[in-house]
Amino acid sequence: MRNGLPLLELHRHLDGNVRVETILDLARQHGIPLPAHTVEGLRPYVQVTQPQKGVMEFIGKFAWMQRVMVDLNAVRRIAYENVADAAAEGIDYIELRFSPLFMAEKNGLDPAGVVRAVCEGAAQGVVDYPVQVALIGILSRQYGVDGCWNELTAILRGRGPMLVAIDLAGDEIHFPSSLFESHFHKVRDAGLHVTVHAGEMSEGSPFAAVGLENLWTAVRVLGAERLGHALRAVDDPALMDWIGDRQIGIESCPTSNIQTSTVKEYSEHPLRTFLQRGLLATLNTDDPGISNITLEHEYHVAAEEVGLVEAELTRLQENALRVAFSSLS
Numbered sequence: 001m002r003n004g005l006p007l008l009e010l011h012r013h014l015d016g017n018v019r020v021e022t023i024l025d026l027a028r029q030h031g032i033p034l035p036a037h038t039v040e041g042l043r044p045y046v047q048v049t050q051p052q053k054g055v056m057e058f059i060g061k062f063a064w065m066q067r068v069m070v071d072l073n074a075v076r077r078i079a080y081e082n083v084a085d086a087a088a089e090g091i092d093y094i095e096l097r098f099s100p101l102f103m104a105e106k107n108g109l110d111p112a113g114v115v116r117a118v119c120e121g122a123a124q125g126v127v128d129y130p131v132q133v134a135l136i137g138i139l140s141r142q143y144g145v146d147g148c149w150n151e152l153t154a155i156l157r158g159r160g161p162m163l164v165a166i167d168l169a170g171d172e173i174h175f176p177s178s179l180f181e182s183h184f185h186k187v188r189d190a191g192l193h194v195t196v197h198a199g200e201m202s203e204g205s206p207f208a209a210v211g212l213e214n215l216w217t218a219v220r221v222l223g224a225e226r227l228g229h230a231l232r233a234v235d236d237p238a239l240m241d242w243i244g245d246r247q248i249g250i251e252s253c254p255t256s257n258i259q260t261s262t263v264k265e266y267s268e269h270p271l272r273t274f275l276q277r278g279l280l281a282t283l284n285t286d287d288p289g290i291s292n293i294t295l296e297h298e299y300h301v302a303a304e305e306v307g308l309v310e311a312e313l314t315r316l317q318e319n320a321l322r323v324a325f326s327s328l329s
């Protein structure tokens with residue numbers, strides 16, 4: 001709870017949130033050589049200590065996490081610990097997302113098995129900890145059209161009842177939203193919700209127009225009910241009106257945007273503009289294990305750095321309640 005309202009997180013990658021201790025432990029168990037053997041020694045290799053050049057450089061920090069996803073027990077453990085950590089943060093409801101091909105590829109795991117293992121780990125987590133959880137399967141753009149078909153097939157084959165939505169994430173510059181129209185037909189036919197990472201680039205970026213096009217395609221063609229980041233929406237009032245009229249949620253993650261250099265200063269983050277226009281913006285961590293943050297930290301940053309007043313922080317919580325993919329019980 002926060003200020004008498006439930007605390008919700010809607011945008012967190014469980015495969016970007018592996019405890020440093022768990023990386024060390026799994027590496028030790030399976031004889032994987034690491035560049036360091038203590039938590040503090042390993043931290044600079046798996047966490048962001050200064051802003052990266054862009055989203056893809058940021059994603060490089062995932063490498064050691066991916067390396068220790070050695071088998072389905074490791075995958076189950078990572079999902080379980082994500083639930084435990086969310087409960088420890090005081091979160092009441094969390095949507096955890098993951099890319100099964102990403103989790104499977106380094107160690108040749110079966111992607112549908114990965115989906116099952118994540119669902120099992122999360123299901124055990126909610127038995128043991130006081131937090132509600134829903135899962136989101138990710139199609140990672142950089143695997144291309146065929147790879148994303150494989151990823152979607154694995155998700156549909158392996159999913160349990162906690163998995164309620166599909167996301168599109170990854171390299172949106174080389175793999176625009178328009179490539180994935182037929183995938184999301186299938187997603188909607190399966191009765192799953194849709195969220196799409198799009199418009200995650202900086203103001204004035206040479207790719208800003210691509211980001212804007214990806215946003216329009218996400219809402220008009222893919223059926224996105226929520227948008228991840230949506231930073232470039234601020235460049236297009238017609239798009240913001242569209243998003244507002246249809247009550248599409250926005251998943252904002254300010255610290256992640258600073259660390260990927262897509263927003264230069266917290267004070268320039270479009271979150272404030274979104275709220276002022278009455279859009280259903282929410283506050284999230286993205287990859288807290290890599291950013292070394294908590295959701296509470298993001299609320300602190302939203303107040304102190306982005307400059308939101310208390311009523312706006314409350315609005316973020318109310319918006320999350322409105323656009324969550326499962327209702328809170």
Ligand SMILES: [Zn+2]
Nearest residue numbers: 013197228286
């Ligand atoms: Zn994300």
